[in-house]
Amino acid sequence: MVSCEQNEPAKQSVAQSQTAATENKTEKKLVKREIPSPVPLVYRDESAFHPALADTAAASQDSVVVPESSETVATSSSIESSSSEKVVVKNSPLVESSSSSAPPTPVFCENAPEEMLCDKRDGHLYRLVHIGSQTWMGQNLNYATHGSYCYEDKHENCKVFGRLYTWTSAMALDKSYATASAAGVIEKEHRGACPEGFHMPKDADFNTLVSYMKNNNRFPNERSGTALKMAFSWKYSEEWPAGTDRFGFGAMASGFRNAQGVFRELGHDADFWVAEESNNPSHAPYWNLYYDNDEFLGDYSKKKTYAYSVRCLKNKAADDKPHTEPNPEAEKAPEDSTAE
Numbered sequence: 615m616v617s618c619e620q621n622e623p624a625k626q627s628v629a630q631s632q633t634a635a636t637e638n639k640t641e642k643k644l645v646k647r648e649i650p651s652p653v654p655l656v657y658r659d660e661s662a663f664h665p666a667l668a669d670t671a672a673a674s675q676d677s678v679v680v681p682e683s684s685e686t687v688a689t690s691s692s693i694e695s696s697s698s699e700k701v702v703v704k705n706s707p708l709v710e711s712s713s714s715s716a717p718p719t720p721v722f723c724e725n726a727p728e729e730m731l732c733d734k735r736d737g738h739l740y741r742l743v744h745i746g747s748q749t750w751m752g753q754n755l756n757y758a759t760h761g762s763y764c765y766e767d768k769h770e771n772c773k774v775f776g777r778l779y780t781w782t783s784a785m786a787l788d789k790s791y792a793t794a795s796a797a798g799v800i801e802k803e804h805r806g807a808c809p810e811g812f813h814m815p816k817d818a819d820f821n822t823l824v825s826y827m828k829n830n831n832r833f834p835n836e837r838s839g840t841a842l843k844m845a846f847s848w849k850y851s852e853e854w855p856a857g858t859d860r861f862g863f864g865a866m867a868s869g870f871r872n873a874q875g876v877f878r879e880l881g882h883d884a885d886f887w888v889a890e891e892s893n894n895p896s897h898a899p900y901w902n903l904y905y906d907n908d909e910f911l912g913d914y915s916k917k918k919t920y921a922y923s924v925r926c927l928k929n930k931a932a933d934d935k936p937h938t939e940p941n942p943e944a945e946k947a948p949e950d951s952t953a954e
Contacts, residue, residue, distance in 0.1 A: 733757060733809040740809075742928075743862040746826035748819070749928035751812065752864045759783050759807050763921050765869050766877045775847075775868035775880075779807060781898040781918035784887045785814060792918045795895040804889040808926035814889035815927045817912055820901050824910055827861060836860065837908035849881045849905045865903055871921035881905070885922040888912070
């Protein structure tokens, strides 16, 4: 006959097994609740100088996944932060692919804010600024083409400062024009690498901008360079005033890439190509802002293989259709830090 005392350990063992099983079930339920599917993602504008355009909703199962450089962004009606944010529309129509296994191509800009420019080629958003009779992009162009670069080949610099372009890349011309004159192919409103409806500025356009600022600045002693610069990004100068960005142009010290491939002058310098030729066919004119100067000057030219910033200007007529044929070498490249 077995005593009650001898049965007690067996009862305890059964009870412990039942308790452990209950805890395991509970634990599994808790883990399942802690990981919803899909995981909600929220993206906001991360830059220090542009406010967030919108809060984003949680990602849903019909979100579009957009690869950018080495990063992958999953978004539903989201806006990616940068000097030029990116918009991908949730539930938008998708371009059919010839391969059933290939992912669908996202359609950009369907619900982009009306007050901003959305580049239909890649979904980047740009501020627009109206200065006198002109409408400028309020940020540097950030469209990836061959012959364009991120400063020091760092993708995060493109998000803040935009890309740096060789002259032929900015103009969407064949590389042969790096050493030959393109005077015969430059159009009145030459689109180049700019979004549809915008074009590369000429000397006359920058002269119009400077003239308007001088005649309409309520601080008459303030020079054009000071009025164009943002306070952000520029090295402090003891001799020259800080930028005021008086008219919203938002010029940043984006630096440049020289003909030897060396990046220089970030924080000190901003240079902008124009759709002009110089007397030397291997050089092209550009306009310059410098931290140790308070003027915006266009008395310079440099080798076309230098890489400078691009600011695009809106076409004068809404129905103006620039006729620049896209150069295959200047078509959109993968958004890595360097497109060559």
